[in-house]
Amino acid sequence: MNINNQTIIIGGGIVGATLAIKLAKAKMPVTLIDARPKMTEQDWKVKLSNRDARVYALSLSSINLLKEADAWQYISDLDRKADYTQMHVWQPNGVGDLKFADEHASNLLGSMVEPFVIDHALFLAMQNEEVKPYLKVITGQKVTNLDWLGDSVGYQVTLKDKENEQRLCAKLVVGADGRGSFVRAQAGIQLDTLDYKQTAICCAIKTQKRHEATARQAMLTTGTLALLPLADITDEDIKNPQHWQSVVWTLPTYDALSLLTKDEAHIANELAFATGYELGNIEKIESIASFALNAQQAKTYISNNLVLVGDAAHGVHPLAGQGLNLGMLDVAALFKVLMDDYKRSCNKQWGLLQTLKKYERQRRANNSIMMHGFSAINWIFAGYHTQLAPVQHLRSEAVNMVSKNRVLMNWFNKQASGL
Structure with a gap:
């Protein structure tokens, strides 16, 4: 035919x-x-x-x-999305957190939605x-x-x-x-x-503290660790909302594969420690998977x-x-x-x-x-040579300067929205 x-x-x-x-x-x-x-x-x-x-x-x-x-109306009607009004980026061993959108603002930056x-x-x-x-x-x-x-x-x-x-x-x-x-x-x-020689571990977690409609990303020396709000789908979740999040944890491939051999409790403990207990302990962990990273x-x-x-x-x-x-x-x-x-x-x-x-x-x-x-951002935080103390100091100072510059922060806010 x-x-x-x-x-x-x-x-x-x-x-x-x-x-x-x-x-x-x-x-x-x-x-x-x-x-x-x-x-x-x-x-x-x-x-x-x-x-x-x-x-x-x-x-x-x-x-x-x-x-x-005409697809968004169905996502809204299903109420299967987690809107976020803030983005918080930080480095555990540095100074200067980046917070996109004012803590008390309610302007929408975007929504977290599951693929299916x-x-x-x-x-x-x-x-x-x-x-x-x-x-x-x-x-x-x-x-x-x-x-x-x-x-x-x-x-x-x-x-x-x-x-x-x-x-x-x-x-x-x-x-x-x-x-x-x-x-x-x-x-x-x-x-x-470009092969990053990194592997991302992804999972869903329930945290002790609420995510407060904030997308979080820790810039670790091993790679980035993202905590992204998930929609509340069960009656229990709806009664006590904003505790479920999606995790994308980037690690050197050897470290990731080694961690994946451990049980769920061990992975949850390592994950909470890696975040600096930003949202407290991890109470539940589900659907652990991984994928190799390249551009x-x-x-x-x-x-x-x-x-x-x-x-x-x-x-x-x-x-x-x-x-x-x-x-x-x-x-x-x-x-x-x-x-x-x-x-x-x-x-x-x-x-x-x-x-x-x-x-x-x-x-x-x-x-x-x-x-x-x-790729450059990933290298700046996770590259081998960037772990030297002088480079770490310069990186921290740069992040601190950006965090205090309203013009730059407004520009980053616009870029995050895609508009």
Whole structure:
């Protein structure tokens, strides 16, 4: 079967699904291909009944994009988010804490939301009547081949499930299929990579003290340790709120793997000690997992009739929790340049290479700055040579000076919001 489409998005995660809804709402025909099996209502119900240790720190710009996709209302209705109004960054052996937003302010900096909660909201948004006529969703099928048929035609995409094979054609293919992007590999696009030789331990914890709507990050000599507010989901949590948090603890890989051989009580004690008991003892710990850390960026985000977004284009260190937010900024930029040039051509030209180049110019340089900036911050605090006493002193004084500079702190607040 051969189906002609204006756009095929490969990868049904948050970035790909958001772009698909945005295009469909603009009445631009789009097909979204998600290799994951189709979820039933019962599947969603079971998934939503559990707490996920992972969480995305959504900036205000990402929240606004989800609002435009009509997905944010479902997250709000479910009350499965933890808003935060402050960010607290500190170094245990230094001076000068960084606190973004005044202690008594109530201005929203962002929201912590579990990945599958966002997935579910986007799934519901795809059922909206204004979206359905222009959006075709294919689930449970894997893309096996991409064939470029020329600028005027675009790509032929071959799909296969357990029994059938089908081919689709589209003028534009969008790769939103994650760090190990098949689309990127098929297009022959190479990667710049950086191995941090670090591993992140993630888990959900219940702390003795409340998080007070504050996202915390300790800059340790072994790596960063983030404590991110989690939504309260049980009746017990709601009666005594703000005690559950998501942890992303960066350690040298050997140390992380060694710690993971210990029991939960030992890990909880080590974690509380590492935070300097900022929130007291850890009363419960759940869903301990780990992943190796590296940064990567595609040498180009585009090719003829093809473009990369999100993790398929770039992956950054998790120390600032900006990975998804950068991907959502990709979506906003790509949607705008596509629609602007389409309207400028009197609704005739779609996804031209010159249009895609505008997107790449806007996003690749910015993402490079963010990627290398996060790498530099990680090295400044966790690099071997930066543990020398004189360097530690200079680092502490620099942090202290920044913390007292209102102009710089206001600038950092703006950057954190993504606006």
